[in-house]
Amino acid sequence: MRTGLVKIIITAFILSVTTLWNGAGAQQLMSNLTDDSVAEIYNMEIEDLMEVDIRTGKPGWFETQLEQLRFEPVVRYDQASLDDGTGHDIKRSTIGLIYYPNPELHPIFNFRISQDFVHDDGTGDSKHEFVAQCVIGF
Amino acid sequence: MRHRRILKTQISSTIFFIFVLLSVIFGKAPAYGESGVSHEYKIKAVYIYQFINFIDGWDFQKEENKNNNEPIVIGIIGKNPFNDAFEPLKEKTVQDRKVIIKYFSGFSELKNVDRENMSHPDTEKIKDCNVLFICASEKNYITDILSSIRNDTILTVADMQNFLEKGGIINFIIEKNKVLFNINTVAAKRAKLTIRAKLLRLAKKIIETDQVEKQ
Numbered sequence: 057m058r059t060g061l062v063k064i065i066i067t068a069f070i071l072s073v074t075t076l077w078n079g080a081g082a083q084q085l086m087s088n089l090t091d092d093s094v095a096e097i098y099n100m101e102i103e104d105l106m107e108v109d110i111r112t113g114k115p116g117w118f119e120t121q122l123e124q125l126r127f128e129p130v131v132r133y134d135q136a137s138l139d140d141g142t143g144h145d146i147k148r149s150t151i152g153l154i155y156y157p158n159p160e161l162h163p164i165f166n167f168r169i170s171q172d173f174v175h176d177d178g179t180g181d182s183k184h185e186f187v188a189q190c191v192i193g194f
Numbered sequence: 195m196r197h198r199r200i201l202k203t204q205i206s207s208t209i210f211f212i213f214v215l216l217s218v219i220f221g222k223a224p225a226y227g228e229s230g231v232s233h234e235y236k237i238k239a240v241y242i243y244q245f246i247n248f249i250d251g252w253d254f255q256k257e258e259n260k261n262n263n264e265p266i267v268i269g270i271i272g273k274n275p276f277n278d279a280f281e282p283l284k285e286k287t288v289q290d291r292k293v294i295i296k297y298f299s300g301f302s303e304l305k306n307v308d309r310e311n312m313s314h315p316d317t318e319k320i321k322d323c324n325v326l327f328i329c330a331s332e333k334n335y336i337t338d339i340l341s342s343i344r345n346d347t348i349l350t351v352a353d354m355q356n357f358l359e360k361g362g363i364i365n366f367i368i369e370k371n372k373v374l375f376n377i378n379t380v381a382a383k384r385a386k387l388t389i390r391a392k393l394l395r396l397a398k399k400i401i402e403t404d405q406v407e408k409q
Contacts, residue, residue: 097233097236097237097240098236098240098282098283100240101244102241102244102248102393102396103396105237105240105241105244105373106372106373106374106396107372108233108237108372108373109233109371109372110233110234110237110368110371110372110373111233111371112233113233113236113237190212
């Protein structure tokens with residue numbers, strides 16, 4: 057009961073701080089942190105400019121929809137050749153999803169979930185892993 | 195067993211609580227507002243640079259001017275909506291020439307305008323521009339601005355309704371959240387500019403007659 061009350065008080069406090077944080081100065085500061093799309097726009101040819109969504113600064117329907125949802129899909133395959141005489145290499149495939157609540161803080165603050173399929177961990181074994189991460193960069 | 199279940203519930207609720215808190219702290223409403231506008235004008239700035247490559251007839255393209263190093267001048271008249279959108283383009287060259295941006299106060303901002311003659315104090319400097327972007331703040335003075343540069347080789351660009359009908363050359367439009375453009379070929383011809391087929395093909399709409407032509 058007491059823990060619940062403490063959580064509500066902390067949330068209320070953080071909500072008030074957030075209101076201030078989202079003010080003009082902080083917004084400007086945050087928007088200056090990173091904006092890869094801007095660099096892309098400045099190198100575009102005229103045909104590509106016609107495809108850029110003014111809300112996101114990015115071309116393409118799919119990319120724009122993902123940007124609006126703030127999700128980024130991840131598909132990865134890793135292979136490391138080991139010279140340890142076992143004849144096994146590390147082979148791993150990953151599929152996952154990155155969720156970023158704030159597009160401007162995307163690289164330094166996001167949540168990730170992924171399913172790792174370890175086909176060979178270097179010893180001949182295989183296993184699957186589910187990973188949930190919260191990334192906070194400084 | 196019961197203890198383990200309670201512990202598991204507490205851990206899950208704490209993780210959920212942390213997730214919500216972090217999202218609230220760092221989260222931001224969808225970017226339809228302010229940043230949408232800034233993207234729009236960044237796109238338009240790049241378009242303006244690109245237009246120069248698709249148009250012939252400029253003075254700097256003439257044989258006698260080919261070896262001078264005079265920069266291409268883009269003028270912006272009125273309340274500037276671009277902010278610093280042109281900054282990253284400063285280092286870029288167009289047709290091997292540097293591009294400089296000049297800003298002019300609009301009629302809407304000038305207090306001592308001769309209302310009868312509607313002459314801009316910087317008319318001569320405006321006439322030196324290769325491209326003139328007329329900001330939306332000048333929508334009530336479009337006819338005056340266009341008539342003052344009618345005989346000059348200036349590509350006029352804007353993003354307002356009826357700009358082409360009043361004699362402008364290129365007008366930006368927004369369609370499905372994308373920046374597109376319409377072209378007035380008669381106005382281009384009057385400015386002694388030839389728009390290349392590729393640009394015409396990319397235009398959303400081409401108009402071949404305007405109010406100036408009808409006069």
